[in-house]
Amino acid sequence: MMQPSATGMVPPPLDQQQQQQQQQQYQYQQQPPQQPPQQPSQQPPPPQPYMMMPPAGHPSQAPPPPQMWAAHQPLPAMPQQAAPGGGGDEVRTLWIGDLQYWMDEAYLGTCFAATGEVANVKVIRNKQTMQPEGYGFIEFYTRAAAERVLQTYNGAIMPNGGQSFRLNWASAGEKRADDTPDYTIFVGDLASDVTDYMLQEMFRGRYPSVRSAKVVMDRLTSRTKGYGFVKFGDESEQIRAMSEMNGVFLSTRPMRIGLATNKKIATGQQYQKGCREALSYRGLELISDEMVVLLVRGLA
């Protein structure tokens, strides 16, 4: 029921209705574009990131779609969760993740300026250090606008050229009450060019229950860490994939697949149930609850 609607096809271009009202909606754009703050020891921010935003006076009617930044990369269609809020149109905010430290509100404002539909941008920061936490929220005037952006920008290359947009509906994470667990595998040995989309497509064709695929990125370098995760809705597909896909080539290297350890702390019955099932798959069903916790924490 929560089957992703995205198909991996290149989505249609953005609606062109609000082409006229350009970028003046942001409070952030009143101020002159500032260079990203210098990173102490890490790699320098990309040169002139703001120069890479689409030209304001695009000749054609349509706002330049993000494809122009992603010329050599297929537009991914990441699996998105159904928009929360049921049928209402009150949800108009997107969540954005994988942000670098210098990616502030002003930067994000420029990223979506061409849509002309951004009502507000917020980057979440640590209260003490004021360092960005790596994610933020983009509110649009309409839910439809948010949906268009989600479809067209998600997975496209960000204007700095180094990584792709990671977008989803805001609060998508908290609506997981329908006790449908994820069955996740770990995929290691990934080549450096493997993207979420490539990983997803590798599995989706063969395993329809694939819910998402994520390649883990280093926040500081914006490079892949060489491993990722694929989530299945169906446990039998997860188990099948672990044996069938191990050693299969993705890009230039064979994948190494393992059972994913849950990133969350071992709490809650649902989680332990999942762990128990996972362990049971390994023939370890006769263990205590305490043992489950210990195993999960890697202490046993």
Added chain:
DNA sequence: GTTGAGCGT
């Protein structure tokens, strides 16, 4: 480089 820190005022 081999187990993601991804939901706020």
